[in-house]
Amino acid sequence: MNASQPQAEAGAPVESRPSNFIRAIIMQDLKTNKYDGRVQTRFPPEPNGYLHIGHAKAICLDFGLADEFGGKTNLRFDDTNPEKEEQEYVDSIMEDVRWLGFHWDGLFYASDYFDQLYEWALQLIRAGKAYVDDLSADEMREYRGTLTQPGRDSPYRNRSIEENLDLFQRMRAGEFRDGSRVLRAKIDMASPNLNLRDPVMYRILHAEHHRTGDKWCIYPMYDYAHGQSDSLERVTHSMCTLEFEDHRPLYNWFIQQLGIFPSQQIEFDRLNLTYTLLSKRKLLQLVNEGHVRGWDDPRMPTLSGIRRRGYTPEAIRNFCSSIGVSKTNGTLELAMLEHFVREDLNQHAPRVMAVLRPLKLVIDNYPENQVEEMEAVNNPEDPAAGTRKVPFSRVLHIEQDDFREHPPKQYFRLSPGREVRLRYAYFVKCKEVVKNEKGEAIEVHCTYDPATRGGNTPPDGRKVKATIHWVSAAHAIDAEVRLYDTLFSRADPNQSQEGKEFTSNLNPDSLQVINKAKLETSLLNASPGSRYQFERLGYFCVDRDSSPGKPVFNRTVALKDTWAKIEKRPPEKP
Numbered sequence: 001m002n003a004s005q006p007q008a009e010a011g012a013p014v015e016s017r018p019s020n021f022i023r024a025i026i027m028q029d030l031k032t033n034k035y036d037g038r039v040q041t042r043f044p045p046e047p048n049g050y051l052h053i054g055h056a057k058a059i060c061l062d063f064g065l066a067d068e069f070g071g072k073t074n075l076r077f078d079d080t081n082p083e084k085e086e087q088e089y090v091d092s093i094m095e096d097v098r099w100l101g102f103h104w105d106g107l108f109y110a111s112d113y114f115d116q117l118y119e120w121a122l123q124l125i126r127a128g129k130a131y132v133d134d135l136s137a138d139e140m141r142e143y144r145g146t147l148t149q150p151g152r153d154s155p156y157r158n159r160s161i162e163e164n165l166d167l168f169q170r171m172r173a174g175e176f177r178d179g180s181r182v183l184r185a186k187i188d189m190a191s192p193n194l195n196l197r198d199p200v201m202y203r204i205l206h207a208e209h210h211r212t213g214d215k216w217c218i219y220p221m222y223d224y225a226h227g228q229s230d231s232l233e234r235v236t237h238s239m240c241t242l243e244f245e246d247h248r249p250l251y252n253w254f255i256q257q258l259g260i261f262p263s264q265q266i267e268f269d270r271l272n273l274t275y276t277l278l279s280k281r282k283l284l285q286l287v288n289e290g291h292v293r294g295w296d297d298p299r300m301p302t303l304s305g306i307r308r309r310g311y312t313p314e315a316i317r318n319f320c321s322s323i324g325v326s327k328t329n330g331t332l333e334l335a336m337l338e339h340f341v342r343e344d345l346n347q348h349a350p351r352v353m354a355v356l357r358p359l360k361l362v363i364d365n366y367p368e369n370q371v372e373e374m375e376a377v378n379n380p381e382d383p384a385a386g387t388r389k390v391p392f393s394r395v396l397h398i399e400q401d402d403f404r405e406h407p408p409k410q411y412f413r414l415s416p417g418r419e420v421r422l423r424y425a426y427f428v429k430c431k432e433v434v435k436n437e438k439g440e441a442i443e444v445h446c447t448y449d450p451a452t453r454g455g456n457t458p459p460d461g462r463k464v465k466a467t468i469h470w471v472s473a474a475h476a477i478d479a480e481v482r483l484y485d486t487l488f489s490r491a492d493p494n495q496s497q498e499g500k501e502f503t504s505n506l507n508p509d510s511l512q513v514i515n516k517a518k519l520e521t522s523l524l525n526a527s528p529g530s531r532y533q534f535e536r537l538g539y540f541c542v543d544r545d546s547s548p549g550k551p552v553f554n555r556t557v558a559l560k561d562t563w564a565k566i567e568k569r570p571p572e573k574p
C-alpha cells in the first residue's frame with residue numbers, strides 16, 4: 001500500500017472514489033465469505049440492436065467492479081427473442097465491449113442453456129410448480145388483475161402433472177400454433193407483486209433462431225432464463241437496471257425452487273442524458289426510418305456512433321466512473337459527457353490549424369513567392385509531442401468569423417485598422433477590405449511586421465488582443481467537415497406534443513456539412529479514426545468516408561467559445 005495514502009483508522013485506506021453501494025455490497029460479501037471470496041459478474045445484452053452509452057455504464061460496472069476485486073466477468077447474450085435478434089448485433093456488441101477496453105472471461109449465450117432450462121421446466125412441472133395454460137393473451141391479462149385487485153386463477157391452473165407434462169412436451173414438439181398455450185409458474189395469483197402472479201415461463205414461437213435455427217419452437221421468457229443463466233455461470237453479483245427490482249422476488253423464486261447456485265440480483269439507476277434517447281427500440285426506428293445514416297451515425301448515442309464521432313474509450317470510462325450509481329433514476333446533462341470527452345482529448349489530441357469558413361487574407365508587404373516554415377507546437381499539454389513546420393505565405397485563409405468590418409464592443413479580432421497575431425507567424429494589421437456586390441467581405445488586405453516572427457512581441461513592446469489561426473492558401477488541402485448538433489431539439493426527446501411521435505423532436509439542424517474547409521498540409525494523409533484539435537474550433541476526427549486527397553472530418557465536440565457566449569448574452573438592461 002502507498003505509505004502516503006491517508007488513513008482513517010489503522011490499516012483502513014480512505015475511499016477516494018465516488019461512493020458506490022454495489023461496491024459496498026461486494027466488500028461485505030467478501031468479508032462474510034458469502035461466495036468463497038469469489039466475485040463473478042456478467043454483462044448480459046440482448047443482441048437486438050447496437051449498444052449505447054447507457055450500456056457503457058453497465059459494462060463499466062460489471063467489468064470494473066469484478067476487476068477491482070480480482071473477479072471475472074462473462075459476456076452473455078440474452079438471446080431469447082429470436083425474432084428481434086441477429087448475428088450483426090452480436091458482432092457489433094463484441095466489438096464495442098472490446099473497444100471500451102474490457103475483456104470477458106467466458107462468452108455465453110442464454111441459448112446455450114435452452115436444454116437445461118427445458119429440463120428444469122419439466123422438473124418444476126413434476127413438482128407441481130408449473131402448468132400449461134390455454135388462456136389467450138387477452139384472457140390472461142384480464143385474469144391477472146391490477147395493482148389494486150388480485151388476479152383470478154386460470155381454469156387450467158389445476159391440471160394434473162401428467163397432463164401438464166404431456167402438453168408441455170407436445171408444445172416443444174411443435175404440435176401447437178404460436179400463442180395457443182404457455183407454460184406458467186404456479187406461484188400466487190393474489191400476490192401484491194404482479195410479477196409473481198403465475199408468470200409465463202415459455203411461449204410457443206415457430207421462429208428461426210440466429211444460433212439454434214429451428215431446433216426450438218418454444219422459447220423461455222427473460223425472467224425464466226436470466227436468473228438460471230446467472231446461476232449456471234455461478235454469477236455472484238448480477239447487476240441490472242432498476243426496472244427489474246420488482247422482478248427480483250421471481251429471480252429468487254426460480255433459484256430456490258430449483259435449489260441451484262444462489263446468484264444475487266442488484267439493481268442500479270439507468271443512465272439518461274438530456275437531448276438523447278437510450279432505447280435500442282427507438283434507435284432502431286431512427287435507423288429504419290432513415291432519420292440517421294445508420295447505427296454508427298456520429299449523432300447516434302450508440303458506442304459505434306460516438307466512436308465514429310471521435311469520443312475515446314478513456315473519456316467514456318472516466319465519465320462512467322464519475323457518475324457512480326444510485327437507487328433512483330435521474331437525467332444527466334449531455335454537457336457532462338462532453339466535458340469528459342474534451343478533458344481526454346485535450347491531453348492527447350495533436351493541435352492543427354484548419355479554417356472552416358475561409359476568408360482570403362493577403363499580406364501586401366510580404367514577398368510574392370516566399371514561403372516560410374513556421375514552427376508550431378503539437379500539443380501544449382504534452383511537450384513530448386514536439387513541434388511541426390507549417391508553411392506560411394502571402395495569401396492565407398482565415399475564418400470569416402475572425403473578421404468584422406464593423407466590430408461590436410468586446411470584439412478584438414481583425415477589423416479595419418486593427419492589428420492581431422497570426423498564430424505562430426506574425427502580427428498583421430488590416431488595411432483594406434474587398435467586398436462583393438452583396439457587400440460581403442471576400443478579401444482582407446493586411447501588412448505584416450517582420451519583427452514579430454513566430455508571433456512574438458516586437459521590440460517596441462506592442463501588444464495585440466487577439467490571436468487567430470490561418471492556413472496558407474497555396475498549401476491548403478480541401479476537406480469536408482461535418483458539424484453535429486444534438487440529434488433532438490428537446491432536452492427530453494421522449495416528451496412529444498399530443499399525438500406526435502418522439503421523432504417530431506428531431507433537430508432539423510443536427511448535421512451541417514462544410515464542403516470546402518481549408519486544412520494545413522500535415523493532414524493530407526491523416527488516417528480514419530485519428531483525432532485532432534483544430535485550434536480555436538474544437539476536436540475533430542477523420543471519418544471513414546475519407547478518400548485519398550479528400551479527407552472528411554467529424555466534429556467530435558466544440559471548444560468552449562467565449563465569444564459565442566458574449567454574443568448570445570441578452571442585452572444589459574438600461
Ligand code: ATP
Nearest residue numbers: 044045046054055057058240241270271278279280
Ligand atoms: P434497451 O431498452 O436500450 O434495449 P435494455 O435494458 O433492454 O436496453 P439489454 O441489452 O437488455 O438492454 O441491456 C444489457 C444490460 O445493460 C442490462 O443489464 C441493462 O440493465 C443495462 N442497460 C441498458 N440500458 C442502460 C442504461 N440506459 N443505463 C444503464 N444500464 C443500462
Ligand code: MG
Nearest residue numbers: 045046048280
Ligand atoms: Mg431489452
